[in-house]
Structure formats: structure tokens, C-alpha cells
Amino acid sequence: xxxxxxxxxxxxxxxxxxxxxxxxxxxxxxxxxxxxxxxxxxxxxxxxxxxxxxxxxxxxxxxxxxxxxxxxxxxxxxxxxxxxxxxxxxxxxxxxxxxxxxxxxxxxxxxxxxxxxxxxxxxxxxxxxxxxxxxxxxxxxxxxxxxxxxxxxxxxxxxxxxxxxxxxxxxxxxxxxxxxxxxxxxxxxxxxxxxxxxxxxxxxxxxxxxxxxxxxxxxxxxxxxxxxxxxxxxxxxxxxxxxxxxxxxxxxxxxxxxxxxxxxxxxxxxxxxxxxxxxxxxxxxxxxxxxxxxxxxxxxxxxxxxxxxxxxxxxxxxxxxxxxxxxxxxxxxxxxxxxxxxxxxxxxxxxxxxxxxxxxxxxxxxxxxxxxxxxxxxxxxxxxxxxxxxxxxxxxxxxxxxxxxxxxxxxxxxxxxxxxxxxxxxxxxxxxxxxxxxxxxxxxxxxxxxxxxxxxxxxxxxxxxxxxxxxxxxxxxxxxxxxxxxxxxxxxxxxxxxxxxxxxxxxxxxxxxxxxxxxxxxxxxxxxxxxxxxxxxxxxxxxxxxxxxxxxxxxxxxxxxxxxxxxxxxxxxxxxxxxxxxxxxxxxxxxxxxxxxxxxxxxxxxxxxxxxxxxxxxxxxxxxxxxxxxxxxxxxxxxxxxxxxxxxxxxxxxxxxxxxxxxxxxxxxxxxxxxxxx
Numbered sequence: 001x002x003x004x005x006x007x008x009x010x011x012x013x014x015x016x017x018x019x020x021x022x023x024x025x026x027x028x029x030x031x032x033x034x035x036x037x038x039x040x041x042x043x044x045x046x047x048x049x050x051x052x053x054x055x056x057x058x059x060x061x062x063x064x065x066x067x068x069x070x071x072x073x074x075x076x077x078x079x080x081x082x083x084x085x086x087x088x089x090x091x092x093x094x095x096x097x098x099x100x101x102x103x104x105x106x107x108x109x110x111x112x113x114x115x116x117x118x119x120x121x122x123x124x125x126x127x128x129x130x131x132x133x134x135x136x137x138x139x140x141x142x143x144x145x146x147x148x149x150x151x152x153x154x155x156x157x158x159x160x161x162x163x164x165x166x167x168x169x170x171x172x173x174x175x176x177x178x179x180x181x182x183x184x185x186x187x188x189x190x191x192x193x194x195x196x197x198x199x200x201x202x203x204x205x206x207x208x209x210x211x212x213x214x215x216x217x218x219x220x221x222x223x224x225x226x227x228x229x230x231x232x233x234x235x236x237x238x239x240x241x242x243x244x245x246x247x248x249x250x251x252x253x254x255x256x257x258x259x260x261x262x263x264x265x266x267x268x269x270x271x272x273x274x275x276x277x278x279x280x281x282x283x284x285x286x287x288x289x290x291x292x293x294x295x296x297x298x299x300x301x302x303x304x305x306x307x308x309x310x311x312x313x314x315x316x317x318x319x320x321x322x323x324x325x326x327x328x329x330x331x332x333x334x335x336x337x338x339x340x341x342x343x344x345x346x347x348x349x350x351x352x353x354x355x356x357x358x359x360x361x362x363x364x365x366x367x368x369x370x371x372x373x374x375x376x377x378x379x380x381x382x383x384x385x386x387x388x389x390x391x392x393x394x395x396x397x398x399x400x401x402x403x404x405x406x407x408x409x410x411x412x413x414x415x416x417x418x419x420x421x422x423x424x425x426x427x428x429x430x431x432x433x434x435x436x437x438x439x440x441x442x443x444x445x446x447x448x449x450x451x452x453x454x455x456x457x458x459x460x461x462x463x464x465x466x467x468x469x470x471x472x473x474x475x476x477x478x479x480x481x482x483x484x485x486x487x488x489x490x491x492x493x494x495x496x497x498x499x500x501x502x503x504x505x506x507x508x509x510x511x512x513x514x515x516x517x518x519x520x521x522x523x524x525x526x527x528x529x530x531x532x533x534x535x536x537x538x539x540x541x542x543x544x545x546x547x548x549x550x551x552x553x554x555x556x557x558x559x560x561x562x563x564x565x566x567x568x569x570x571x572x573x574x575x576x577x578x579x580x581x582x583x584x585x586x587x588x589x590x591x592x593x594x595x596x597x598x599x600x601x602x603x604x605x606x607x608x609x610x611x612x613x614x615x616x617x618x619x620x621x622x623x624x625x626x627x628x629x630x631x632x633x634x635x636x637x638x639x640x641x642x643x644x645x646x647x648x649x650x651x652x653x654x655x656x657x658x659x660x661x662x663x664x665x666x667x668x669x670x671x672x673x674x675x676x677x678x
Contacts, residue, residue, distance in 0.1 A: 014055060018052065018062055021048055021055070022064075022066075022068060025045070025052060028048075029068065029162055053069050065139075065166070066137075066139070067166070070166065082150050083141065083151060083153045085131055085146075085151060085239070086180040087240060089131060089151070090148055090316050090317055092298060092322040093316045094296070095321075096323070098323075101321060104321040105273040108319070111306075111310055112306060118248075118270055118271075118272075118301075119301060120253075120269045120270075120271075121268045121271060121300075122297065123290075123294040123297055125264070125293075126293040127185050127187070128144065128185045128186075129182065129184055129185075130142055130143065130154065130158065130183055131145070131181070131239065132181055132183060132233075133178075134180075135177070135178050136177060139165065139166050140155075142158035142164075152219070157226040158233070160224075160227035160231075161185070161233050163234075163261070164233045165260040169258065173255060173259070176242050176244045177242045177243060178241075178242040179241050179244075179259075180240045181237060181238050181241075181256065181261075183234055185214050185218050186211075186232055186234065187214045187217070187229070190291070192213050196213075210292070211293060217229035218231065234261075234262050234264050235261035246304060249269075250270075250302060251304075252304075266283065270302070276299045280297045280325075283297055295325055296324035297323050299320065299321045300320045313649075328388060328389050329358070329388040329398065330356045330388075331386055331387075332353040332356040332384075333354045333385070334353060334385055335353060335354055337350070337351055337352070337379075337380075337381055337412050339419050343449075344433070344443075345418075345436070345440060346431055346433055347415070347419075347425065348368075348370070349371070349412065350367055351366045352364065365395065366387055371430060380410065380412055381412070383400050383403075384401040385398070385400050386401055418435075419442070421441060423436035435574075437577050437580075439580075448471075448482065449462075450522065452511075453522075455530050456518055457511040457514055457519075459482070469494065473492065475489050478583065479584065482508060483512060483589060485504075485505060490504055512590060515591075516537040516541075516591055517530075517533040517534045520533040521533040523577070526571060531559075531631075532559065532560065536568070538629075539556075541593055543591055543593070546572065547578075551566055559631065559639075601672070601673070601674055602672065603628075605642065606630070606632075606640050607641065607642050607669075608640050608643045609621055610645055611649035611653070612646045612647040613646040614666060637659070641662070642661070642662050642664050644665075645663050
């Protein structure tokens with residue numbers, strides 16, 4: 001063996017060989033996962049990987065985060081951490097109507113001076129949208145889309161995906177010092193079928209469709225579980241790229257491919273709107289031949305400078321449009337119509353269908369929504385119906401198919417009492433509700449999940465599966481039972497050990513001190529969302545004062561009308577609700593009662609914010625209004641006092657102008673705030 005030269009106390013020969021092995025393995029990973037053109041056998045690849053792993057074990061100080069051996073890293077986590085995106089991950093304006101696509105084109109051409117418009121058409125992948133962040137070419141972060149502004153940190157999971165480079169390729173172009181991009185994680189159809197076959201053999205629940213499989217696989221708390229799932233990442237959009245000058249979307253896609261990302265081969269560039277529409281029709285004809293699920297195409301303006309000028313609304317970019325495919329439709333038969341009771345007590349009729357394959361998904365049930373919808377469709381048990389998956393996701397009954405000469409079943413009627421607890425039913429318009437509130441067993445699961453949700457008590461780690469386990473085991477029979485759980489109880493559940501049980505109990509204990517507004521929202525009062533809960537807490541200050549309020553006193557709260565006041569009064573005065581509240585407080589729950597804002601400068605005024613602000617975040621500005629006695633609304637109406645418009649204000653601004661609502665710039669809004677507050 002030749003003598004090793006040392007640099008800084010480290011074996012130079014080992015460092016060189018490690019880099020050589022990493023480069024070779026990354027090259028073969030790129031050929032296999034991105035280009036689908038493997039050049040060596042699995043055995044040869046395994047030999048290279050073993051040598052790399054053995055060298056890194058001998059020289060652990062030479063291991064780098066971008067090494068192929070680091071794709072599987074980290075122990076299971078108690079929960080996901082929320083992270084803010086480097087730029088908003090907006091949704092897309094969409095339609096399956098050709099006229100809507102042409103209206104989009106008309107707006108684009110008008111904005112571009114009615115000249116020639118160059119579009120890029122990309123398949124609309126049906127998976128989980130993610131952000132990836134690289135610094136100096138190394139993968140440093142990844143997050144789910146979440147609400148578009150904040151997502152969940154899934155970096156450890158994304159590192160296990162072979163088509164997600166751990167470090168960017170530099171052979172064809174320089175790597176930006178900081179790069180963030182948007183991509184879609186999907187599961188190929190053949191891989192999806194193999195996964196479901198394996199789960200079936202293991203007597204485990206199967207996934208309904210490839211999208212659910214991709215999302216469920218990527219949101220595993222244990223990265224090693226994600227590593228066992230065959231996920232593929234397609235990159236399609238730059239969010240930030242420091243020091244990189246690109247002129248067109250076609251340049252972006254080329255750069256992404258050069259840096260080592262998988263880019264869809266079904267993309268078409270340099271087309272006008274007529275050609276874009278034809279690309280849509282062609283892909284719709286061929287969608288069942290593709291390796292992955294798509295539910296339409298995305299038509300994007302190619303020129304990036306014009307995109308920047310057009311900007312975005314609060315919800316979607318003005319320079320892109322999703323031209324969706326027609327929903328998949330099939331024919332089935334209604335075997336029965338059953339009634340389900342939801343979290344709020346709403347009774348929903350559901351059509352139980354003869355199982356039928358709709359676009360690769362077996363559909364055996366579809367919501368009929370309410371009694372008026374059943375009357376409109378005129379469907380009964382035994383009827384033949386046409387069903388579709390709205391947005392290729394939600395099954396719905398589209399129409400009844402007449403069968404001349406066939407005797408039909410009896411017309412469906414909603415039950416006279418709750419199917420779960422036999423309590424009285426109250427009708428509100430086309431909807432029917434159980435009146436038993438928190439004492440209705442069928443509402444308990446949804447109530448507990450809502451009670452623990454982010455805007456309520458925010459009990460981290462208490463997901464749907466854990467709630468089901470707690471209910472099935474008999475450990476929880478009421479919302480208050482959550483607060484009485486012990487470590488030895490939780491450790492009886494599948495998947496829980498000492499640490500995970502301790503983490504859940506710590507989250508529950510930390511939730512026991514809660515503000516009045518969050519508690520009111522957690523109770524699931526009909527018609528009471530987060531804003532109304534804040535308004536009620538701010539107006540009455542205490543739970544005792546609120547529960548003692550008459551209907552007319554509730555109506556005195558800004559934004560609450562007679563129907564909402566009645567729903568709140570009836571819910572809070574019900575014996576079942578009073579019993580539940582007393583039980584919760586007796587189990588250690590402490591309410592932090594609200595005190596009126598000391599400074600009432602904005603009292604009685606309703607504000608709507610739109611567009612991007614410079615000196616404050618949207619949530620900071622909204623909290624500022626609340627702290628000064630004002631009210632926040634998410635939509636513009638005649639009751640809105642002020643619309644505060646930041647950059648790229650969007651449709652809310654147009655609505656405010658239409659209604660004559662006074663608009664303020666950010667500076668004008670801040671001038672209304674007393675000095676020293678901001």
C-alpha cells in the first residue's frame with residue numbers, strides 16, 4: 001500500500017478516494033433515478049456503495065452531509081416542525097372549461113400589448129408539492145406546501161428520495177449560492193401497485209390512489225419508512241436563485257435538469273394558446289398511458305420578466321393557469337343510502353355503491369350532501385347512477401341513469417332522530433343536525449381531533465390514527481379524558497414507547513392553559529370560527545359572562561346576526577355542553593380570560609388586508625388591529641371599513657373599489673396606529 005500524504009491531519013488518499021466514489025455513485029444515481037438509463041448492474045453499484053460506506057466508517061470526520069450514504073439519516077421524530085417558505089407557494093387559478101383558458105389568454109395578451117405570446121405547457125402532476133432549499137449546492141431544507149406560507153419540515157424524508165439531489169451537479173453550469181425550488185413528489189403507477197400488493201400481503205391498509213400514497217409516505221415521522229417507499233421528485237419552478245440570470249421558463253427547466261433534477265419529458269414549449277389547448281387534449285387522450293397520474297396541464301407564460309411585472313394575487317400567479325381534465329366518470333349502482341354524523345352534528349346522506357374503478361381508484365361510496373341534493377338528483381336505493389371524481393379526488397353522484405320498466409325503490413327520507421344517539425334532529429335550511437352536541441358518540445372522534453387542532457388547543461402529535469387508537473381502546477370516551485391520560489395508558493397503544501408517550505403527554509399538559517378564544521373555537525360551536533371566537537372572547541371577557549348572555553346580547557357583537565346568535569346560545573346553554581365544560585375544567589384545564597384592549601383606537605372598525613406588506617407580516621398587522629380593538633375579516637363586503645392594500649393586491653382590491661370601501665396603503669394604515677405601538 002502506498003504511503004498516505006496527510007493534509008491537516010487527514011489522510012489525503014482517503015479523501016480523494018471518497019470524493020471519487022461519491023462522484024461515481026451520484027453519476028449512477030442520476031442515470032437511474034432521473035434519466036432512467038442505468039449503465040451498471042445492481043451488484044456493481046452495491047460494490048461501490050459498500051466501499052464508500054466502509055471508508056466513511058474508517059474516517060468519520062470525512063463524512064459530508066451530501067454523501068450518498070446520508071440519504072437515510074435521523075431517528076423518528078415526535079412531530080413535524082413548521083418552517084416558513086423562502087417565497088409564497090401559491091395555488092393556481094384553474095378550470096376544466098376551454099372558455100376560461102381563452103379568457104386567461106386574452107388577459108395575458110392585453111397585458112403584453114396584444115403581441116405574440118409564448119407559453120410553456122407542463123403536465124399538472126398529481127402528487128405532493130414541496131420546496132427544496134440548497135446552500136452552496138448542498139441540500140439544507142425541504143418543506144411541504146402547507147398553507148402556502150408555512151409548511152412542515154420534511155428534510156430528513158426528502159433526503160431518502162433518489163431523484164432529489166443531495167448536492168447539485170456542476171458540470172454544465174455554476175451552482176447558485178442559495179437556491180430554492182418547487183417540485184412535486186409522486187409515486188409512479190407501477191410502484192403504487194407493487195406497494196399496495198405488499199401492504200395487502202402484510203394485512204395492512206392500502207392506499208386509495210398514488211397521490212395519497214406519495215403524501216402519506218413523505219409525511220412519515222420515521223425517515224426510514226419513507227426510504228422504503230418508491231417516491232419520485234419532479235422539479236418545475238424556481239423560487240429563488242441567488243446570482244443566476246435566467247430569461248425564460250424553458251431556461252429554468254434546462255437549468256434544473258443541468259443541476260441534476262428530474263424534469264417532465266411531457267413539457268411543451270414555444271406554443272400559443274391554440275397549441276396549448278391541443279397539448280391538453282393530447283395528454284388527456286394519453287393520460288392512461290403515462291407512468292404517473294396527472295389531472296390536467298399548467299399553461300405558463302414563458303418570459304420571466306413579464307411574469308414579474310404581472311405579479312400575483314393573494315392566491316395565485318396571474319401568469320399561469322391550470323387547465324384541468326374532465327373528471328373521470330363511470331356507472332355504478334346505489335346499494336344503500338346511509339346517514340353519517342359529522343363533528344358538528346351535521347347529518348350527511350352517503351350513497352353506498354357497487355365498487356367501481358374510476359381512474360384507477362376503487363370508489364364504493366359518495367356523499368349526497370343533504371336532503372335537497374337527494375331530491376334534486378332523485379336517487380334511491382337500487383338506482384343506476386353516473387359518478388365522477390371531482391378534481392380527480394372526491395367521488396360524487398353526477399346523475400341518475402333512467403332504466404325504463406324497472407320498478408324503483410322507495411324515496412329516501414332523512415331519519416327522524418340521530419342515527420348514533422337517537423337525539424332529536426333540528427333542520428336548518430337543507431341541512432339536518434343532531435341536537436345532542438358533545439354527548440353524541442358519532443361526533444366524538446371529530447370533536448377530539450378538532451379540539452386538539454392547531455387553532456384550538458394545539459396538541460402536537462395527536463393525529464387521526466392516535467385518536468382512533470384512543471377511542472378503540474376505551475382510554476378516551478370524552479374530550480376531557482384526553483387531559484386525564486397517563487403514560488402507562490398511552491404506552492399500551494401500538495407504536496408508542498416511553499419517549500413517544502412522554503412527548504404526547506407533555507403536549508397535552510402544555511395545552512391545559514388556554515386562552516378563552518381558542519377554547520371557544522375548540523368546543524366546536526356551530527358557526528363559530530377563529531375570528532368569531534376572538535370577537536366573543538374580546539366582547540365578554542369570560543366564559544361565565546358569555547354563557548349567561550342573552551341572544552340579543554350576542555347579536556350586539558360585531559358580525560353576529562340572529563341565526564348565529566341563536567346557534568351559539570343554544571349550544572352553550574345545552575346541558576351536554578355545560579357538563580363537558582365542567583369536566584374539562586375539573587380535569588385541569590385553565591382558561592386565560594380575555595381583557596379588552598387597553599387602547600381602543602380602532603374599536604368598531606373592520607379591516608381586510610391584501611397583497612404583500614413591507615414593514616409587517618400579514619399576521620402581525622392583523623394582531624395589531626385586534627390589539628387596538630379592531631376586527632379582521634378575510635373577505636371584502638359592504639361592512640368592511642378599510643382595505644389595506646400592499647403589493648400585488650389582487651381581486652380583493654377590485655372588490656373594494658366596486659363596493660366603495662376606503663382603501664389604505666400600508667403607510668396610511670400605520671398612520672392610524674398610535675405612536676410607540678409599532
